[in-house]
Each structure stands twice: as C-alpha cells, then as structure tokens.
Amino acid sequence: MSWLGPEEWQAVALSLKVAGWATALSLPVAIWVAHLLARKEFPGKQVVNGLVHLPLILPPVVTGYLLLLTFGGTAPVGALLTKLGLPLAFRWTGAALAAAIMGFPLMVRAIRLSIEAVDPKLEAAAATLGAGRWSVFATITLPLALPGIIAGAILGFAKAMGEFGATITFVSNIPGETRTVPSAIYSFLQVPGGESAALRLVVISIIIAMGALVASEVLARRIAKRMEDA
Amino acid sequence: MTQPALSITLRAKRPGFDLDVDVSAPAGLTVLFGASGSGKTSVVDAVAGLTRDVSGRITVGDHVLLDSAQGICLSAHERRIGYVFQDARLFPHLTVRRNLDYARRVTRQPADTARFDRVVEMLGIGHLLDRRTPRLSGGEKQRVAIGRALLSRPQLILADEPLAALDDPRKEEILPYFERLRDEGEVPILYVTHSTTEVARLATTVVALENGRVVRQGNAIEVLGDPSFSPGDVRSVGAVIEARVAAHHNDGLTELNAGGIPLFLPRIARDPGTPVRVRIAAQDVILSRGRPEGISALNCLPGVVHEVQEGAGPGAILSLDTSAGRVLARITKRSLAALDLSVGTALYAIVKTVAVAPSDVGGPKG
Numbered sequence: 153m154s155w156l157g158p159e160e161w162q163a164v165a166l167s168l169k170v171a172g173w174a175t176a177l178s179l180p181v182a183i184w185v186a187h188l189l190a191r192k193e194f195p196g197k198q199v200v201n202g203l204v205h206l207p208l209i210l211p212p213v214v215t216g217y218l219l220l221l222t223f224g225g226t227a228p229v230g231a232l233l234t235k236l237g238l239p240l241a242f243r244w245t246g247a248a249l250a251a252a253i254m255g256f257p258l259m260v261r262a263i264r265l266s267i268e269a270v271d272p273k274l275e276a277a278a279a280t281l282g283a284g285r286w287s288v289f290a291t292i293t294l295p296l297a298l299p300g301i302i303a304g305a306i307l308g309f310a311k312a313m314g315e316f317g318a319t320i321t322f323v324s325n326i327p328g329e330t331r332t333v334p335s336a337i338y339s340f341l342q343v344p345g346g347e348s349a350a351l352r353l354v355v356i357s358i359i360i361a362m363g364a365l366v367a368s369e370v371l372a373r374r375i376a377k378r379m380e381d382a
Numbered sequence: 383m384t385q386p387a388l389s390i391t392l393r394a395k396r397p398g399f400d401l402d403v404d405v406s407a408p409a410g411l412t413v414l415f416g417a418s419g420s421g422k423t424s425v426v427d428a429v430a431g432l433t434r435d436v437s438g439r440i441t442v443g444d445h446v447l448l449d450s451a452q453g454i455c456l457s458a459h460e461r462r463i464g465y466v467f468q469d470a471r472l473f474p475h476l477t478v479r480r481n482l483d484y485a486r487r488v489t490r491q492p493a494d495t496a497r498f499d500r501v502v503e504m505l506g507i508g509h510l511l512d513r514r515t516p517r518l519s520g521g522e523k524q525r526v527a528i529g530r531a532l533l534s535r536p537q538l539i540l541a542d543e544p545l546a547a548l549d550d551p552r553k554e555e556i557l558p559y560f561e562r563l564r565d566e567g568e569v570p571i572l573y574v575t576h577s578t579t580e581v582a583r584l585a586t587t588v589v590a591l592e593n594g595r596v597v598r599q600g601n602a603i604e605v606l607g608d609p610s611f612s613p614g615d616v617r618s619v620g621a622v623i624e625a626r627v628a629a630h631h632n633d634g635l636t637e638l639n640a641g642g643i644p645l646f647l648p649r650i651a652r653d654p655g656t657p658v659r660v661r662i663a664a665q666d667v668i669l670s671r672g673r674p675e676g677i678s679a680l681n682c683l684p685g686v687v688h689e690v691q692e693g694a695g696p697g698a699i700l701s702l703d704t705s706a707g708r709v710l711a712r713i714t715k716r717s718l719a720a721l722d723l724s725v726g727t728a729l730y731a732i733v734k735t736v737a738v739a740p741s742d743v744g745g746p747k748g
C-alpha cells in the first residue's frame with residue numbers, strides 16, 4: 153500500500169489491531185450474554201438487557217468518560233490493572249476496550265436473535281439423547297446460531313473500526329498508540345492540506361467495511377446452504 | 383407380583399386440568415391413549431425429564447428417574463430414554479449418520495459398529511447415511527429418529543404420536559418397526575396415540591387418559607374387548623383377536639386359524655404359522671340367531687353374548703365370547719330387541735372379509 157503515508161498506514165494497522173482484539177475478546181462474552189437473554193429467565197433480566205444496550209443509546213463521549221472514570225490511571229480499577237501490567241488509559245488496549253464496549257450491544261442483538269431462532273425442541277431432543285447443558289449448547293445451539301454469530305461478530309468489528317467518540321475521550325488521539333482510522337481522519341481534517349490523506353483513509357474505511365460485509369454474507373450463506381441442503 | 387417394567391405416579395398442575403396419574407405396566411408396549419388435551423404429552427414429557435414441575439415417582443425396572451419424596455429428579459440427559467418425537471426433531475446441521483451417532487458422541491461411548499449397522503439395516507436407512515436431514519421424506523425422518531433413539535441405548539423408549547404427522551402409507555411403513563421393537567422385548571416402550579388402529583396393532587397394555595386421569599388400564603386385548611371401553615368415537619370401537627396364519631389361497635385370500643375357527647382376510651404378507659393380531663371393528667360385525675345360509679360373508683363365528691352395553695344414541699355394543707376370543711359388535715337397539723338378545727344368548731357373528739383392512743392386521747404377539 154505504497155500510496156498510503158506511514159502515518160496513515162500506522163492508523164490502519166492500529167485500527168485493525170484494536171478492532172480485532174475488541175471483537176475476539178468480546179465475542180465469547182456476547183454469546184454468553186445473548187444466550188442468557190434468549191433462553192433464561194432470571195430476576196434483573198431487564199436490568200442486564202438495559203445495561204447491555206446502554207452504549208448504543210448513550211452519547212459515546214459519555215461512555216468514554218465513564219470508562220475514564222473507571223479505568224483511568226488513578227481510578228481504583230485502572231490503578232489495579234496498571235499494577236497488573238495492563239494499563240488501559242491512553243493505550244491501544246484502552247481503545248480496544250472502548251471499541252469492544254461500543255460494539256457489544258450490536259453483537260448481542262444479532263446473536264440473541266439467532267439463538268432465539270434455534271428451536272428449543274431440538275435442544276430438548278439432544279438432552280434426551282444424553283447431552284448435558286454444555287453439550288447441548290456446543291453441539292446444537294451454537295452451530296445452528298452460527299450465521300447470526302458471524303453477523304454479530306462482523307457488526308461488532310465494523311463498529312470497532314469506526315468507533316470515535318468513546319475512544320478519543322477515553323484514550324485520546326496519540327499517533328501510533330491510540331490514533332485509529334477515525335481519529336486520524338479527524339486529525340487530518342484539522343490541519344491545512346490534510347484532506348487528501350483523510351480521503352485515502354476514507355477509501356480504506358469503505359473498502360474494509362464492504363469487505364467485512366461481503367465476507368459475512370458469503371459465510372452466512374454458505375452455512376445456511378449447508379444446513380438446508382441434502 | 384413381579385416388578386413392573388414401568389411405573390409412573392405423577393401429580394402436576396396443567397392449564398385446564400390437574401394431572402393425577404398412576405400407571406404400572408409390564409414389559410412390552412404400553413399405549414397412553416386419549417384425546418388431545420387429556421394429558422398424554424404431559425406424562426411422557428415428565429417421564430423424559432423435559433418438564434420437571436411434577437411430583438411423584440417414576441421407575442423403569444429398578445432405575446429411579448423421579449422420586450419427589452426422596453428428592454430425586456434426574457435431568458433429561460441422565461435418564462437414558464430414547465424419545466421418538468412426533469416431529470422427528472432431527473438435527474438439521476448434521477448428516478443422518480451424525481444424527482444416529484449423536485448420543486454416542488455426546489456421552490463419549492466407544493463406537494459399536496456392529497450395533498450401529500444392525501439398527502441401520504433393520505430400519506433400512508443405509509442409503510441415507512450421508513444425506514442431510516431436512517430433505518428426507520416424513521417416513522425417512524421418522525425411521526432415522528427411531529434409529530437415533532435406539533442407538534442411545536435407552537432403558538425406555540418414548541414415542542409421542544410418532545405416526546401422527548404421516549400419511550397412511552407412511553404409517554404402514556413405520557408401524558412394523560414398533561411391532562418389532564415390542565416383540566424383541568429388549569426395552570419397554572411407552573407409546574402415545576389417539577388412534578385405535580395403533581392401539582389394536584401395537585399395545586400390550588392400554589392406559590386410557592381423560593382430563594389428566596387414568597380412566598382405564600390393563601391388558602390391551604381385554605380392554606379393547608370390553609364394550610364399556612369407549613375410545614371416543616363409537617366408529618372406532620373394535621376388539622382384537624389373536625390368530626395364526628393358516629394358509630394363503632390362490633384367489634387372493636389368507637386363511638387364519640383363530641382358536642380353531644377359520645377366518646378369511648384379504649391376502650396379508652406373512653408366512654403360514656405366523657401369529658397375527660386382527661382388529662375387527664364392531665360396526666363391521668353382523669349378528670345372526672341362526673347359522674346364516676346363502677350370504678356372501680365368509681367369516682362366521684359362533685359365540686355367546688357376554689355383555690350388552692346400550693349407548694345413549696340408537697346403538698348398542700355387545701361383546702361375544704367366541705372360541706376365537708372376544709368380539710365386539712355394534713348394532714341398533716331396535717335389532718337388539720328384535721332378536722331378543724341378552725347375556726347368554728347363543729348366536730353367530732358374521733364379518734365381511736373385505737371389511738378387515740390390511741392396517742387392521744398386526745404382527746405377532748402383544
């Protein structure tokens with residue numbers, strides 16, 4: 153990608169890293185929460201549901217500020233994590249956390265819908281055949297919900313790639329550390345003559361987003377076909 | 383008394399009725415019989431452990447599945463029950479082979495290819511093994527479902543209206559497998575249906591449910607031969623007699639020997655000497671005081687009236703003791719009076735050969 157300057161390339165690579173980690177780490181949690189919301193009845197379910205969706209409704213700046221209050225270097229949790237060797241504030245790890253939290257509701261929604269679409273009668277049949285709860289989940293629910301899980305992961309990834317408000321509030325806009333593609337575009341637009349660099353990043357963003365969408369379509373279709381075909 | 387193969391005592395609240403069931407069944411096939419909403423599925427789901435808001439005690443042989451008094455309630459996956467559902471419930475993302483193998487894989491048992499092959503061969507599903515399940519026909523799906531249940535090495539097979547979703551030819555395709563499982567006698571079977579044909583073909587024991595309660599239970603031949611047992615629709619009343627195939631005649635008839643009396647039926651595909659069960663619908667039986675002459679019906683069974691049950695409508699049901707066994711006949715009250723029939727009257731029961739449909743003839747013992 154020689155047409156990208158080193159600064160721009162750095163932003164793209166960082167964004168991919170941040171979004172990749174954000175998706176990989178939040179996906180298992182999202183599947184667990186989605187399964188909980190889809191299949192279990194428990195007191196406080198609506199509260200959990202609300203909390204999960206909060207980042208979707210709150211202004212991203214608010215989410216970012218709350219993250220800073222919780223995970224900042226001087227906040228108790230942040231201080232503890234720093235001591236444990238995982239500082240978050242003003243680090244790319246913090247950007248990944250912000251991206252994960254912002255993408256989480258989208259992931260949970262997609263996955264929850266696909267788990268709700270799995271016929272509980274099939275799960276009951278699996279139980280009568282000797283499958284314990286975990287086995288049923290791993291061999292029936294998860295594979296049947298796979299198209300939705302992939303869609304959720306792609307949505308989460310796309311959201312993570314584009315996250316701006318919470319990220320810039322929580323971890324600022326440090327080149328090479330927290331300057332992801334959106335932050336870089338914003339920065340380039342602030343300086344005279346930065347438009348062409350910004351435009352190149354815009355093109356890259358569009359390519360990555362389209363690529364992700366196409367990949368998820370193809371995967372979901374292949375899985376659906378595999379399940380319906382003889 | 384020997385230990386029952388299956389014993390179910392259940393109490394539960396259900397919308398519309400209270401379940402209060404006490405069933406004790408010997409080995410073989412026990413039919414839970416009743417109209418929809420009578421609580422049949424509630425019972426099987428409780429036995430399978432799929433619903434657990436019930437109290438009582440359920441045992442299969444000496445294996446306790448539920449004992450509320452002792453706080454025992456095994457999870458569905460611990461009960462070792464092969465459940466054949468009405469809607470087959472095959473796993474759509476797995477091939478037939480992996481469906482059949484599912485129980486073995488999740489319980490981490492070693493492969494038993496001999497057993498696998500035997501079940502596949504018995505059900506005739508060898509050519510389907512690498513197919514995915516959504517495109518199988520209804521009959522094929524149900525055969526695979528039976529195989530999947532059998533291969534889970536169950537100590538009890540539950541079948542919840544396994545034929546209800548199939549058309550008649552498909553039913554005929556599946557029924558013999560249940561007859562065979564019953565006759566192999568390895569595993570007790572609890573079979574839910576509201577079809578009297580299936581009861582007549584399959585049942586060793588009948589348990590009739592109404593509004594969540596057992597209204598009748600006992601040996602199938604005795605229960606079906608009792609004129610006071612009403613399976614809902616009077617048109618489906620009919621006794622079952624046990625006979626043996628005597629000979630096949632080349633005019634397309636099969637002759638049975640029913641307690642020394644010859645019975646002629648349309649040709650059935652069973653070898654001479656094979657025991658069969660024949661359901662004779664009460665409405666297909668004509669009664670005559672004297673031995674009839676010059677009529678077309680081939681079957682004439684001499685007998686004695688055992689019981690008369692007058693219905694609310696114009697009809698009455700009589701049970702007759704014949705040397706072929708108990709036979710039920712449904713006639714009008716007018717005929718009852720005209721022929722002056724009462725308990726102990728000797729008469730002849732006449733059954734048209736063609737009235738006995740192939741689906742009324744079942745496999746060996748019951």
